[in-house]
Amino acid sequence: MNIQRPSRHFIAQGLLAGLIGGVGGSAAKLIGEAVYPPRTQGQEPPPAVLAEKVVGHPLSETHKEIATQFFHWTLGTSIAGAYGVAAEFSPIVTVGYGVAFGIAVMLGTHESTLPLLGLDKPPTQQPLREHTSELATHSLYGFVVEFIRRRLIKRWRAVAS
Incomplete structure (x- = not known):
């Protein structure tokens, strides 16, 4: 693996x-x-289950939606920030134009961490639709992250030179 020391x-x-x-x-x-x-x-989304565990009581549908959206946007943005930094050290992380990154996020959340924390069913008990939807939407997520990241880096570096 080619690891660089970026400025x-x-x-x-x-x-x-x-x-x-x-x-x-x-x-x-x-x-x-x-x-x-x-x-x-x-089916309750895992962030809603987490929010109810944290507060210790059931939440209204509105509060469940707020918790779900907060988790979705916060995790999706922050993990992509880490991905952007990792891409500067080792461009291999961008393999598959970000799709591999999206799948890694899915494996690290929906297929492992969330079930281990009791926030979702184990993968063997999840319906096939859940697996295929998560695979498709995480792949799309990773592709879009990489598309935007790559365009911005290219533009910023072209302006700087």
Whole structure:
């Protein structure tokens, strides 16, 4: 693996481009989920389950939606910021034009961490639709993050030279 030592300026650019890409990727994932929802009616989204565990009582539908959106946007943006920095150190992380990154996020959340925390069913108990929706929408998320990140970095570096 080729690991570089980028300048602080390039690290900052990578972080900012990743964060901006994360906003776009998170929006794309939400649109994808509107078209192909991961859960059937009645299934609680994991962020809503987490919010209820934290506060210790059931939440209203409005508060569940607020918690779900907060988690979605915060995680989607912050993890993409880390991805943007990682891409500055080792461009191999951008393999598959960000799709591999999106799938890694899915594996690290929906397929492992969320079930381990009791926020979702184990993968073997999740419906096939949930797996395929999460795979499709996380792939879209990663692709959009990389598309935006790459365009911004290219533009910023062209202006700087």
